[in-house]
Amino acid sequence: MLTVAGVYAPQHDTRLLMRAIEQEGMAAGTHVLELGTGSGALAVHAALLGGRVTALDISHRAVPGCRWPGLR
Known part of the structure; x- marks a missing residue:
């Protein structure tokens, strides 16, 4: 993932929060x-x-600065 200057880039805490989101068992x-x-x-x-x-x-x-293929 690329970010532009002045935008917070994903770091180790981002992965931690991603796991927390997964553990919530988010329903569609x-x-x-x-x-x-x-x-x-x-x-x-x-x-x-x-x-x-x-x-x-x-x-x-x-x-x-967000560029994610396939998402709007």
Whole structure:
């Protein structure tokens, strides 16, 4: 995953949070809100698990910097 300058890049804590999301046993269509999404890695992970995700960030660089094939 690539991020642009000024956007929080995924780090070791990102993987920890991904595992926590998986352990929640998210049902398809579960609403997920991620504040301060940065790279969007957690939001995308939740979406791939079936969540209906809203991801927000104060940085104007965060959203255009997210490039995930196959997701809108």
